[in-house]
Amino acid sequence: MQGAPPLIEAVGLAKHFGGIFAVDHLDFAVFEGELVGLIGPNGSGKTTTINLLSGNLGIDAGLVRVRGQVVNGLPASGFAGVGIGRTFQITQLFGRMSVLENMLVPGLARPHAVKRAVVREARQHLEFLGLASLESLAAKNLSGGQQKLLELGRALMLRPAILFLDEPFAGVNPYLRDQIIGFVKVLHEAGRTFVIVDHDLDAIQRLVRRLVVMSRGKKIADGSLATVRENRDVIKAYSGT
Amino acid sequence: MLDYLLAQTVNGLVIGVLFALIATGLTIIFSILKVVNFAHGELYMMGGYFAYYVISWFALPPLPAVLAAMAISFAFAVMVERGLLTPLYSPTIERKADYGILITFGLSVFLRNIAIILFGPFPLRPPSFFAGDLVVGGVIVSYDRLVAAGVGLLLLGGLIFFLNRTVWGQALNAVSQSRESASIIGINSQRIYMLAFGLGGALAGGAGALIAPIYSLSPSMGLVPDTQAFVIVILGGLGSVSGTIISALLLGVAQNLFIAFLPDPSRGPSYANAFGLGIMMLVLLFRPTGIFGRQHVAMD
Amino acid sequence: MRAFDWALLLLLAAFAAVFPFLVDAYWLHVMIVAMMFAIMAASWALLAGYAGQFSFGHMGFVAVGGYTAGILATAAGVPLPLGMLAGVVASALAGVLIGWTCLRMSGPYLAIFTMAFSEVLRITVVTEVEVTGGAGGMTVPQLFHAATDFPYYYLILALLIVSVGGMMLVVASRWGLFFRAIRENEQAAAAAGVKVTRFRIIAFALTSSIAGLAGAFYAPYIGILTPDVASQDQMGLVVAMAIVGGMESLPGAVAGAIAVEFMVEALRSYGEWRLVLFGALLLVTMRFARNGLITPAWLRFRGFASPRAAQLAKEGVR
Numbered sequence: 001m002q003g004a005p006p007l008i009e010a011v012g013l014a015k016h017f018g019g020i021f022a023v024d025h026l027d028f029a030v031f032e033g034e035l036v037g038l039i040g041p042n043g044s045g046k047t048t049t050i051n052l053l054s055g056n057l058g059i060d061a062g063l064v065r066v067r068g069q070v071v072n073g074l075p076a077s078g079f080a081g082v083g084i085g086r087t088f089q090i091t092q093l094f095g096r097m098s099v100l101e102n103m104l105v106p107g108l109a110r111p112h113a114v115k116r117a118v119v120r121e122a123r124q125h126l127e128f129l130g131l132a133s134l135e136s137l138a139a140k141n142l143s144g145g146q147q148k149l150l151e152l153g154r155a156l157m158l159r160p161a162i163l164f165l166d167e168p169f170a171g172v173n174p175y176l177r178d179q180i181i182g183f184v185k186v187l188h189e190a191g192r193t194f195v196i197v198d199h200d201l202d203a204i205q206r207l208v209r210r211l212v213v214m215s216r217g218k219k220i221a222d223g224s225l226a227t228v229r230e231n232r233d234v235i236k237a238y239s240g241t
Numbered sequence: 242m243l244d245y246l247l248a249q250t251v252n253g254l255v256i257g258v259l260f261a262l263i264a265t266g267l268t269i270i271f272s273i274l275k276v277v278n279f280a281h282g283e284l285y286m287m288g289g290y291f292a293y294y295v296i297s298w299f300a301l302p303p304l305p306a307v308l309a310a311m312a313i314s315f316a317f318a319v320m321v322e323r324g325l326l327t328p329l330y331s332p333t334i335e336r337k338a339d340y341g342i343l344i345t346f347g348l349s350v351f352l353r354n355i356a357i358i359l360f361g362p363f364p365l366r367p368p369s370f371f372a373g374d375l376v377v378g379g380v381i382v383s384y385d386r387l388v389a390a391g392v393g394l395l396l397l398g399g400l401i402f403f404l405n406r407t408v409w410g411q412a413l414n415a416v417s418q419s420r421e422s423a424s425i426i427g428i429n430s431q432r433i434y435m436l437a438f439g440l441g442g443a444l445a446g447g448a449g450a451l452i453a454p455i456y457s458l459s460p461s462m463g464l465v466p467d468t469q470a471f472v473i474v475i476l477g478g479l480g481s482v483s484g485t486i487i488s489a490l491l492l493g494v495a496q497n498l499f500i501a502f503l504p505d506p507s508r509g510p511s512y513a514n515a516f517g518l519g520i521m522m523l524v525l526l527f528r529p530t531g532i533f534g535r536q537h538v539a540m541d
Numbered sequence: 542m543r544a545f546d547w548a549l550l551l552l553l554a555a556f557a558a559v560f561p562f563l564v565d566a567y568w569l570h571v572m573i574v575a576m577m578f579a580i581m582a583a584s585w586a587l588l589a590g591y592a593g594q595f596s597f598g599h600m601g602f603v604a605v606g607g608y609t610a611g612i613l614a615t616a617a618g619v620p621l622p623l624g625m626l627a628g629v630v631a632s633a634l635a636g637v638l639i640g641w642t643c644l645r646m647s648g649p650y651l652a653i654f655t656m657a658f659s660e661v662l663r664i665t666v667v668t669e670v671e672v673t674g675g676a677g678g679m680t681v682p683q684l685f686h687a688a689t690d691f692p693y694y695y696l697i698l699a700l701l702i703v704s705v706g707g708m709m710l711v712v713a714s715r716w717g718l719f720f721r722a723i724r725e726n727e728q729a730a731a732a733a734g735v736k737v738t739r740f741r742i743i744a745f746a747l748t749s750s751i752a753g754l755a756g757a758f759y760a761p762y763i764g765i766l767t768p769d770v771a772s773q774d775q776m777g778l779v780v781a782m783a784i785v786g787g788m789e790s791l792p793g794a795v796a797g798a799i800a801v802e803f804m805v806e807a808l809r810s811y812g813e814w815r816l817v818l819f820g821a822l823l824l825v826t827m828r829f830a831r832n833g834l835i836t837p838a839w840l841r842f843r844g845f846a847s848p849r850a851a852q853l854a855k856e857g858v859r
Contacts (some may be wrong), residue, residue, distance in 0.1 A: 092728060
């Protein structure tokens with residue numbers, strides 16, 4: 001893995017709203033097979049960073065490279081096409097489409113997708129996530145937890161190289177939290193790369209080995225759990241304003 | 242030539258004031274109810290007819306008839322709101338924005354057709370406010386237009402006062418910003434919605450009543466002002482009453498000058514409305530999300 | 542599809558084939574008009590109900606189709622079938638243009654913009670009297686020179702089957718999934734890899750060309766083309782048909798169009814009141830039966846024949 005370009009890399013990434021930099025010239029790289037946690041106090045720019053790296057928001061300055069290739073100008077569907085999957089803070093499902101259909105959309109959006117194979121793949125993922133029996137239900141009728149899992153499944157259908165999870169543990173009961181942690185672990189061991197944004201430091205620590213901390217749009221720490229925990233800037237950022 | 246331009250400008254301002262009445266009504270309705278009222282032009286049309294019939298049945302003089310028409314328009318708008326728009330606030334309806342569009346669109350078609358039945362398809366004209374014209378130098382403006390503009394300005398002034406200085410007005414402001422927070426501090430949102438829609442209807446109806454002696458009434462007279470109101474509201478920014486008023490005046494003048502400057506005089510008036518629409522299409526194209534006030538139209 | 546569906550379809554086809562022999566000329570005319578509107582309503586339902594693009598400019602595309610065919614036929618002497626084809630192409634291009642300009646709009650903005658497009662078109666047609674005949678209308682030559690309307694009937698029947706059948710195939714395909722995904726949540730659709738830009742334009746181009754087809758038929762059949770075809774009142778009629786039938790069902794829209802058109806004609810003796818009636822019907826349907834009147838009734842009926850479809854529908858899957 002050494003010598004290979006990072007799976008995804010942000011160089012001098014910047015985004016401003018009005019006069020404020022939500023993301024302030026950020027350098028950030030994730031290599032294949034990693035499981036990175038992205039944390040920081042509220043307003044530090046974590047979700048904006050994810051939005052920039054998944055193409056949901058336009059970049060004001062800087063570059064995003066996927067396996068060495070610049071992907072800046074692409075629309076969100078283009079980012080998905082190069083293997084970037086994500087989930088949203090507030091689940092964004094296709095409410096009036098069935099669970100299976102939700103899974104089929106990204107599957108069939110892939111070039112040269114064959115329906116029968118995609119359906120099989122979708123059912124496999126649903127089985128894995130424990131949602132198989134809900135296949136015909138309209139997505140809006142699922143419970144909150146089931147919806148979160150469905151969104152994860154939908155992202156998996158992209159066959160993503162990297163998965164950004166935006167606050168997967170927000171407002172989630174402990175049972176579901178453990179379920180999600182379990183799923184992520186299994187998927188990671190199978191070779192997927194993850195970047196997880198969340199405030200639930202406990203859950204994050206159970207999963208990740210590398211932690212990136214942001215504050216006010218800048219990266220203030222990037223390293224192993226141990227080093228980041230000792231970092232004075234991090235402590236200041238969390239306890240300060 | 243200068244006199245002609247001046248006359249056109251004055252006429253443009255008069256029209257602009259009336260546009261402003263209609264457009265601010267639309268703005269207020271959108272601000273509070275979060276719905277784009279496609280039937281707004283028809284509320285304007287009904288107001289004009291209300292004035293006409295109040296004058297012919299009860300022999301009310303024209304100016305008080307305007308006020309009566311506004312009151313009737315208010316009541317009528319409230320009825321519409323209670324009858325058709327309440328699903329917008331209930332949690333059970335999905336896709337509220339679409340519902341709002343379709344139901345007000347349907348209402349506009351319905352009202353246009355019912356107007357043909359009730360009032361007949363031929364133009365009607367209520368008596369003038371004051372007969373005669375004002376002549377200043379080479380510029381001639383009818384008294385009717387001056388009265389319409391004057392009363393219109395008074396109404397606009399009253400509206401601004403109402404919104405900024407009275408309790409109900411401030412309640413409206415609060416709800417437009419945040420429905421939930423407003424209900425937390427005890428504002429009864431149901432009453433606010435009725436008030437907002439009624440107010441919008443009253444303003445539009447008032448404009449209709451004021452314009453009736455000038456241009457006469459017909460069941461489809463609401464179509465053009467409807468689209469003009471959208472143009473203005475998009476130009477001026479939703480949620481901003483003052484922005485709406487200013488762009489209304491600007492559009493009124495610009496449109497009249499457009500007619501004046503178009504080389505082919507026979508096409509001018511016909512294309513005048515297309516001009517406004519074209520401007521709106523351009524605005525929607527280049528600043529689609531930023532123009533409509535502070536937030537995107539989303540029900541949740 | 543189950544045996545029941547096939548049987549029903551066969552019955553319907555047989556009925557449609559012999560219909561002209563069963564009724565007099567007046568009702569045949571009504572059916573032809575109804576089928577024309579059915580094409581307009583179904584294509585609007587695809588655009589608004591399935592793809593979520595609430596366009597009030599649909600009749601503008603109908604006008605483009607009709608006037609292109611008409612102008613080419615009268616001014617340039619182009620044979621009508623060719624002119625009609627040109628009309629379809631022209632409206633497809635218009636659809637691409639409008640779809641492209643509307644890419645960053647949704648909801649009310651899209652509705653207003655498309656309404657403005659239709660109005661600008663209508664105003665232009667009214668004003669440019671030399672080219673279009675203005676408000677008085679433009680006479681268009683006939684397509685067939687038979688004694689009856691039979692040829693027109695079979696033509697519009699074929700057009701209806703082809704266009705609605707084609708649209709149903711699209712809806713059942715992955716394109717249909719993408720349209721619905723865009724309708725449900727555009728942001729999520731993009732994150733799921735759906736090329737939103739492409740499919741929004743496709744939705745417009747597809748439905749506008751079908752609308753243009755209806756317009757191209759309308760011109761020679763009625764023989765006179767007026768700018769009113771692009772009026773908001775006509776748009777309202779088409780919207781009402783789709784809503785009454787069920788906005789998210791193509792066969793529903795067709796059924797709605799036929800039902801409304803026949804109702805409008807049957808109540809002709811009431812004069813203007815029937816328009817008020819159908820306007821009220823539209824409002825009541827929207828207010829109390831948002832899935833239309835015909836579709837739920839049909840689904841309940843069909844529930845006896847296809848439990849799975851009923852199950853999906855009951856779940857709220859659209």
